[in-house]
Amino acid sequence: MAAGLEVHATQKDEAKVLYINGFINAHTVQDFERSIQSVLSEQNYRILINCKDLEYINSSGLGVLMGVIEEIQDNNGFLYLSDMNDTVFNIFDTLGFTHLFKVFDAEVEALDSLKGVSDSAVNED
């Protein structure tokens, strides 16, 4: 990993949870993309990104999320986000990404929402 970003993935209940620590910008975005692609390559299409330790994300990082959402939806998966700080939430909200990605206040709320979810698609268009 380059200085500035660490990504740690773990399986929790129905979702592969990615913990992002640091910032996602042009310097670190390739590491972020590799982490997401690594999860997808294992055919994990139920992904929750915990943003508790994400300092900020720029347009490069948002582009990565846009670039994978279709593959995830095509495989009946979801890409949820949780625990955003005000800076990260503000950029998602300003750009309208909160309509494309489901955002939870806390990881536990995201995981709770998955309880009893069948194999049918759970992403919202």
Place this chain on the structure above:
Amino acid sequence: MKELPTGAIQVTFPSDTVYVHMAITVASNAATIAGFDKAIASKVALATDEAVTNVIKHAYDGRNDKLITLKAEITPESLTVKVVHTGKALTNEDVKLPNMEKYLKAKKPGGLGLYIMKQFMDEVDFLVGKEHCCQMTKYRLVDKSGG
């Protein structure tokens, strides 16, 4: 009442993405010194990130052996951040902002940097000259971007 500070700083650094985080730290600190709260300082930082990244990727075609100068000017009315370079110039006429509704439906990655700059700052101008400049201003009493 405490008088708001005025002044100017500038820093020159190589056109390498490793320096982008340093640049936004400077811009964010300048915003704080100018009296903006943390939320607006974050917007100034993000706009600066996008402006510097655009210069590296597009004006300098990704070359990391060029120079970028970041200037922050604090006046009684505003903070102006200038990203100065000698690469390919971008003009105001070149700027085409995406229709976000269509953009989100198309799920197309990329092309959001200029939109973020325009949303998070009050004015964004591209100046062409011997050196080219992306000039972004935040006024002390205006915040049109919400949040």
